[in-house]
Amino acid sequence: MIIESVVSLFGLGFVSASVLSVASKLLAVEEDPRLEVVVEALPGANCGGCGFAGCEAYAAAVINDPSTPPNKCCAGGPDVAKRIAELTGKAAGDADPMVAFRRCVKVEGKVAKKFDYFGIQSCAAAKLVQDGPDACKYSCLGFGDCVRACPFDAMWIEGDLVHISPEKCTSCGTCVRTCPNSILELIPRRSRVMVFCSSQDKGKAVKDVCEAGCISCGACIKKCPAQCITMVDERIHIDHKACLAYGPSCGEACVEKCPRDILRCLNPDMISAAPDTEPARYPDESHVADLQA
């Protein structure tokens, strides 16, 4: 009985192994040897910032699809883009590094409260209750859904308002997709001017709920010589590419003209500070001052 069982088990094992080894030869799928190299070159964050499911999916796309550029990995930055360009023989390109930007100055603006919220401490949940506790339905809710979603630990909540560490931000866009109020936006790190409000309400409605918000008067649109400011869905939109291309010769006329002081200059040195320095943990009021030129 023992001999029978040992022999039969050995036999079954042998047969299975033989079948599998033959099958592995017959059914072998030739994988591009570059795939492994490219996957290794990527940081492996699997953050999805490139728009693909993960690092491997992006690696496969960048190798096989000629239209996928090598600089899509925002977590890796220019170094990884350069390495992947070398491996795939594509031009690295000079994509503008981006950074997440919060389009709200809630605390400074003293947004009126609609009610006190005691529910689940999550922006998504608070948004379900009458568009959140703030009178402005486009303000930062401050429960930190984006902070929890950020794979790079680049955000934190201070005074009911989210703050972003530009040094740690890799512009993967996870926070932008998470924010239920769409107040986060990816902008080029070199951006010169930005609107600190994301309200889509008409001027009167904004005035009623926020002391600082953009009233969509359109003064900046008329003043901009480069014509890079437009109104999209009652929200000021700046074409940063055109703005950067025009250069500083306009003297930031739009900022000068803004009656609500909600269009402000960004200091490029501040945004693209050296990565090895400790991120500035600025308090709410000085945050804006720091960003101003």
Next chain:
Amino acid sequence: MEIFLLFISAIFVNNILLAQYLGNCPYLGCSKEKGVAIGMGAAVLFVTVLATVITFLFQKYVMVPFHLQYLQTIFFILVIAALVQFVEMFLKKMVPPLYKSLGIFLPLITTNCAVLGVAILVQRLEFDLVTATLYSIAASLGFLLAIVLMAGIRERFAVTRIPRSMQGVPSGLIMAGIMSLAFLAFKGMIA
């Protein structure tokens, strides 16, 4: 009518997960998101049906003639493990989209005791090949139903305030228990 009863009993009354407690690891491990749960359930359905048919034929044409039934468990484990490996290679070559969509779940199923459980139950209940195949489909559908329901509940857990000590696995296990009790209500529906 009998087939209908077999389906109802395998899905609701004798649910492989909630009444027979087989395959609890993927039940707790892959039930955090509905998409993942559906992927796992589909992969289990696919492999269970295939494994049941293969082990049924193996039992009938190899084990019984050579009087090796006492080695059933270890033989079935070996056959299922080899089968999953083979299916993985086959899908990778022949049906890459399906291989991609099943992803990591396919190799994980090698160690899923629900698959082995169905293969052995079919022998114990002395089904013929057609009934065995239908039973394996119904049992896997029961698995799919339970894991998708669980994922739906756990997705709601994600936005619910739960005491720290209860977050994750503890609340998942308690939910599994409550769901098990709920499914117990079907007992007696079919004699």
